[in-house]
Amino acid sequence: MTKIGIIGSEGRMGHALKAATQEAGCDFAGGIDKGDDPAALAKASDVLVDFSAPAALAANLAVARDAGIPILVGTTGLDDSHHAALDDAAKHIAVLQTGNTSLGVTLLAHLVREAAGKLGDDWDIEIVEMHHRMKVDAPSGTALLLGEAAAEGRGIDLPANTESGRDGHTGARGKGTIGFAALRGGTVAGDHSVILAGEQERITLSHLAEDRSIFARGAIRGAQWLIGKGAGRYSMNDVLDL
Template sequence: MADIRVAVAGASGRMGRMLIEAALGAEGIVLGAAFDRPGAPFIGRDAGEMAGAATGIAITDDAHAAIAAADCVIDFTRPEGTLQHLALARELGKAMVIGTTGFDADGKAAIAEAARSIPVVFAPNMAVGVNAVFKVLEVAARILSEGYDVEVIEAHHRFKVDAPSGTALRMGEVVARELGRDLDACAIYGREGHTGERKPETIGFSTIRGGDVVGDHTVLFAGIGERIEITHKSGSRMPYALGSLRAARFLQGRDSGLFDMQDVLGLR
């Protein structure tokens, strides 16, 4: 199959730079464009500068032109920006990989609607290892369905703007589904003061923000006399970038549809 030309959104940011580095070394992937919001610090500079490679592609603030120059847009920016880029991708008939988190119900509905016209991979975490953990959690939740309290603990860097993380929420959703619970009804996002005894049907979330933590996630099944912890720790953003490129390859040749990394990895 022909090489896939990708356009990287948020190219000046930490994840954008990692995506560019990964794309430059990936088989079957070509960096078609890199773009960012007007006023971003690297507008006009070579997209490969931070990776120590000259690409001949300047980071632009013209999102329309950047998306038009590619087959697939990869976006890890913020919900409001991602939805603007999604509208352009839909207008131009381009595939899109969305790693942005923090969407509200309307944002998620907009993504689902766009996927009726273009192919979209939308996942809270693109790392292959994290998606393997999602599958492990399905099995663990079925086995530990009685007598175990469930808590989800996550840690990220000080710059992350949403909490709990999309990955933590997906972990909670996976466990809740296997236990026959509605996460919206049973989730506890904070405890303070006199809370009373823990209700066994709840799923708790704890959030840590600080320093440069890339992303740590643990699901704790706490029983009487034992604890089972299923943990994933990210040492860099490269796993997210590599998973995103895998998602872009998955979308090649598809006309429309909404997919996630479980589809990309054949874990359904």
């Protein structure tokens, strides 16, 4: 039975992950939160699932590497330094990092990549996301994941071709850019739409999350998939073989 250790176990996602672990027939090896020792958890686990905070990522990667076990990172709000740390850890262990562990969102990103690649840059791309009032980062990790998928489809760099936070007299929309809009309110688990707007026609690709349990189930499936994988950096695309 796969022993899964959860970092960030007392948060909303942590509770959902514990339930999903049992649902999948895995063994809950234990959980830790801010101030706890991740090394002890790593020794008791076959794989770690991290939904904590960006500030804790480096330490969590280090204990996974020292224990020689894989780690799935679902923490959002990561910057370039965090991704450099993920790349470094992936030289030694299997690391799966994603802005969204939903299997549906993984497939959506694949469709966005395909659509962006097939359509020219005269089709404008806008990504609209809505989350609960307590979410602290924007755009969401999922919105950025979808933006990266669109940018990959077009063969462009996302940061250099992003428009967000429009306010006031902004001027005309830049051709070929990818726009982001973030909405916050209520208890929305996560709604994402990618709009491809051409001349006299639009395509909208959407995913609506009704409960965060979908992210937990996807994360546990990804964690199980990581067992036995060689050192390297993986994504949910690998889990679905896309």
